[in-house]
Amino acid sequence: xxxxxxxxxxxxxxxxxxxxxxxxxxxxxxxxxxxxxxxxxxxxxxxxxxxxxxxxxxxxxxxxxxxxxxxxxxxxxxxxxxxxxxxxxxxxxxxxxxxxxxxxxxxxxxxxxxxxxxxxxxxxxxxxxxxxxxxxxxxxxxxxxxxxxxxxxxxxxxxxxxxxxxxxxxxxxxxxxxxxxxxxxxxxxxxxxxxxxxxxxxxxxxxxxxxxxxxxxxxxxxxxxxxxxxxxxxxxxxxxxxxxxxxxxxxxxxxxxxxxxxxxxxxxxxxxxxxxxxxxxxxxxxxxxxxxxxxxxxxxxxxxxxxxxxxxxxxxxxxxxxxxxxxxxxxxxxxxxxxxxxxxxxxxxxxxxxxxxxxxxxxxxxxxxxxxxxxxxxxxxxxxxxxxxxxxxxxxxxxx
Numbered sequence: 001x002x003x004x005x006x007x008x009x010x011x012x013x014x015x016x017x018x019x020x021x022x023x024x025x026x027x028x029x030x031x032x033x034x035x036x037x038x039x040x041x042x043x044x045x046x047x048x049x050x051x052x053x054x055x056x057x058x059x060x061x062x063x064x065x066x067x068x069x070x071x072x073x074x075x076x077x078x079x080x081x082x083x084x085x086x087x088x089x090x091x092x093x094x095x096x097x098x099x100x101x102x103x104x105x106x107x108x109x110x111x112x113x114x115x116x117x118x119x120x121x122x123x124x125x126x127x128x129x130x131x132x133x134x135x136x137x138x139x140x141x142x143x144x145x146x147x148x149x150x151x152x153x154x155x156x157x158x159x160x161x162x163x164x165x166x167x168x169x170x171x172x173x174x175x176x177x178x179x180x181x182x183x184x185x186x187x188x189x190x191x192x193x194x195x196x197x198x199x200x201x202x203x204x205x206x207x208x209x210x211x212x213x214x215x216x217x218x219x220x221x222x223x224x225x226x227x228x229x230x231x232x233x234x235x236x237x238x239x240x241x242x243x244x245x246x247x248x249x250x251x252x253x254x255x256x257x258x259x260x261x262x263x264x265x266x267x268x269x270x271x272x273x274x275x276x277x278x279x280x281x282x283x284x285x286x287x288x289x290x291x292x293x294x295x296x297x298x299x300x301x302x303x304x305x306x307x308x309x310x311x312x313x314x315x316x317x318x319x320x321x322x323x324x325x326x327x328x329x330x331x332x333x334x335x336x337x338x339x340x341x342x343x344x345x346x347x348x349x350x351x352x353x354x355x356x357x358x359x360x361x362x363x364x365x366x367x368x369x370x371x372x373x374x375x376x377x378x379x380x381x382x383x384x385x386x387x388x389x390x391x392x393x394x395x396x397x398x399x400x
Contacts, residue, residue: 146171239305261279
């Protein structure tokens with residue numbers, strides 16, 4: 001039975017509701033205001049302290065101040081004090097190299113370097129580059145460039161010479177183990193190959209993905225199509241030593257390989273809320289036995305890639321446990337060409353947590369060697385124990 005409410009009581013209830021709403025909204029607004037005021041006060045105190053230090057130093061310090069180094073140190077110090085140790089500050093040169101890695105292109109002789117004793121020392125050599133052809137190796141130092149001492153040039157200037165416009169010829173003095181030699185190389189603009197293929201006996205296809213960058217999707221799909229057209233009966237995907245950071249590339253490939261509607265990745269926000277990052281289109285799903293090779297340097301997008309293939313295509317993982325890096329990073333360029341890179345969320349596959357855990361292989365292979373790319377390049381399918389085990393597994397599952 002419906003019961004009428006007197007007009008006076010209705011008005012009273014409305015007034016009470018309005019008062020409660022006002023109190024709640026006012027309280028919420030005051031909290032925001034108080035937090036904002038506190039934040040402004042803290043910022044003012046920070047700037048005041050820096051200003052006092054700067055004033056004293058400039059008044060009483062008997063020496064020169066390198067303004068560029070000062071700004072870099074302040075930016076670095078800020079990022080180093082936040083709780084997340086994965087946050088990074090990049091100088092303009094570091095950010096240019098970072099972007100180049102993600103883009104899948106390279107301008108130069110085909111090396112990445114770090115400063116060691118004032119000299120550019122090789123940390124990475126790109127395959128099929130002028131540096132690789134000239135026999136330049138990781139760990140070697142570049143002592144002179146076109147007759148000029150790299151030490152006198154300074155590291156930054158020497159590094160920029162190594163990245164001279166395409167077609168520039170450079171005569172380098174390379175030092176290795178205390179012995180110097182000369183190498184003549186020319187700079188080029190190149191696309192970095194991140195995908196390689198082979199076909200082993202019995203129709204076992206093999207795809208090696210060295211990293212995930214902006215070029216990897218096109219390179220992978222071309223390699224995959226080529227192997228399928230050759231009539232392979234099984235497929236091994238090698239993700240060992242793949243520590244690239246570009247999740248989008250891995251997710252795009254997974255979108256084509258996984259069954260339609262599969263959850264490629266689950267995005268876990270900083271507040272712990274989960275959402276589906278993307279779903280698969282299933283346009284190129286493999287219908288052959290599949291195996292993925294992993295090791296301790298398989299990281300980030302490569303871990304998601306291995307986990308998702310395991311989740312939805314029953315791909316066996318073979319090797320050793322992966323790095324456990326599931327954070328999704330975003331870069332934020334600054335006005336002067338520098339940048340900060342921050343982890344903004346964490347990704348996991350449908351069935352696998354990655355961050356801090358990693359992927360435990362279905363088939364663990366104990367190895368007596370350091371399975372770096374340099375070591376593996378010297379081995380065939382019989383000496384490479386992880387690859388050998390992978391071939392055995394997919395072959396055993398291939399219909400006679």
